Amino acid sequence: NVSFFPLYFIFSDLFYPFGNQDIKNPSEDDGSSPVILLEKPFVYFGRVYRKTYVNNNGDLTFDGPLSQPKPSNLQSQLNRDIIAPLWTDMDNTVGGTITYRQVTSGRILLAATNNINQYFPNLNFTASWLFIATWDKVPYYNNLQSSSSYQVVLVSGGSLSFVRKNENHISELWNYYRTFNSTNYFSIPVLDENKLFNSSNVSVSGRWAFRVDGGPQEGNPLTLFDSIQPVCGAVILPQRYTKYEEEDLDYMYKPCLLQTNMEQYIYESVLMLVRQ
Numbered sequence: 001n002v003s004f005f006p007l008y009f010i011f012s013d014l015f016y017p018f019g020n021q022d023i024k025n026p027s028e029d030d031g032s033s034p035v036i037l038l039e040k041p042f043v044y045f046g047r048v049y050r051k052t053y054v055n056n057n058g059d060l061t062f063d064g065p066l067s068q069p070k071p072s073n074l075q076s077q078l079n080r081d082i083i084a085p086l087w088t089d090m091d092n093t094v095g096g097t098i099t100y101r102q103v104t105s106g107r108i109l110l111a112a113t114n115n116i117n118q119y120f121p122n123l124n125f126t127a128s129w130l131f132i133a134t135w136d137k138v139p140y141y142n143n144l145q146s147s148s149s150y151q152v153v154l155v156s157g158g159s160l161s162f163v164r165k166n167e168n169h170i171s172e173l174w175n176y177y178r179t180f181n182s183t184n185y186f187s188i189p190v191l192d193e194n195k196l197f198n199s200s201n202v203s204v205s206g207r208w209a210f211r212v213d214g215g216p217q218e219g220n221p222l223t224l225f226d227s228i229q230p231v232c233g234a235v236i237l238p239q240r241y242t243k244y245e246e247e248d249l250d251y252m253y254k255p256c257l258l259q260t261n262m263e264q265y266i267y268e269s270v271l272m273l274v275r276q
Contacts, residue, residue: 014151014166014204014206014207015134015149015151015166016108016111016112016130016132016151016153016166017108018099018101018132018134018136018151019099021101022099022100022101022132022134023099023100023101024097024098024099025054025056025092025097025098025099025100027092027093028056028092028093029056029091029092029093029141030056030057030067030068030069030089031055031056031067031092032053032054032055032056032065032066032067033053033054033055033065033100034053035051035053036051036052036053036054036100036131037050037051038050038051038052038102038129038131039102039104039129040104040128040129040156041156042129042131042154042156042161043156043159043160043161043212043213044062044081044083044161044212044213045081045212045213045214046213046214047081049062049081052131052154053065053066054098054100054133055067056090056092056098056138057069057070057087057088057089057090058084058085058086058087058088058090058135058150059082059083059084059085059087060082060083060084060133060152060154061080061081061082062080062081063080063081066080066082069088069089069090069141070087070088070089083152083154083163085135085150085151085152085165086135086148086150088140089140089141090135090138090139090140090141090148091138091139091140091141091142092138092139094139094144095137095138095139095144095147096135096136096137096138096139096147097134097135097136097137097138098133098134098135098136098138099133099134099136100131100132100133100134101131101132102129102130102131102132103129103130103131103132104128104129104130108130108132109127109128109129109130110127112127112130112153112155112164113125113126113127113157115164115209116155116157116162116209118202119202119209120162120209120211123160125157125160126157126158127155127156127157128156128157128158129155129156129157130153130154130155130156131153131154132151132152132153133151133152133153134149134150134151135148135149135150135151136149137149150165150166151165151166152164152165152166153165153166159213160211160213161211161212161213162209162210162211162212162213163209163210163212164207164208164209164210165207165208165209166206166207
């Protein structure tokens with residue numbers, strides 16, 4: 001079920017080119033790509049990976065596909081490495097495309113080298129490999145009126161690894177999450193999803209970049225009882241509040257604030273990169 005995406009290259013100020021010769025994910029609700037053998041190894045928090053999966057619901061995994069439409073069960077995923085630019089219930093059976101490609105030469109690789117050296121000026125980095133996964137105008141499940149476009153790029157050169165996230169359009173009309181619980185993570189401190197597209201850690205609105213090769217010092221500690229932290233929409237409480245069932249919270253929409261008879265919870269950040 002692997003197909004090529006026979007379109008011209010699509011350019012964006014934020015996105016790396018995609019389209020021509022990209023491989024297209026199957027049009028399948030909660031589907032995934034087949035196993036993708038990486039042309040060069042990718043070091044992720046001290047682990048070396050040689051394969052990955054592009055999952056339709058907005059994340060990359062390394063040990064197998066992930067069909068879960070949202071990060072609703074912390075414990076079941078604690079032992080997995082996940083990169084989730086936007087983990088939510090997306091549906092490419094009714095529109096949009098999810099594609100990926102690997103790059104080992106040419107101007108895109110040079111652009112990545114220049115970008116990383118701009119963002120991390122003391123490393124003298126040279127990119128040797130890119131993995132580019134793009135969600136282009138993919139609708140949300142049961143909500144055809146809204147869709148999102150975003151891209152995640154794995155960048156490798158020698159022993160150094162980076163993840164770049166590009167957001168061209170994230171619809172505000174539906175719930176969405178980043179990722180969830182882990183021992184190491186990066187935090188994107190955005191409370192209002194309307195401001196997400198204008199946020200950045202590299203002074204380019206809609207773009208984020210992280211170094212991810214070096215282990216715990218590259219992220220921040222996170223404990224088991226930290227919660228999934230959505231930008232908006234349904235709120236899931238930390239595990240210690242087990243008397244609250246997830247289905248009771250699915251339809252509590254923005255702002256990201258939940259009033260209970262115990263206390264008020266305000267979630268102050270969203271998580272992007274996770275590592276067990």
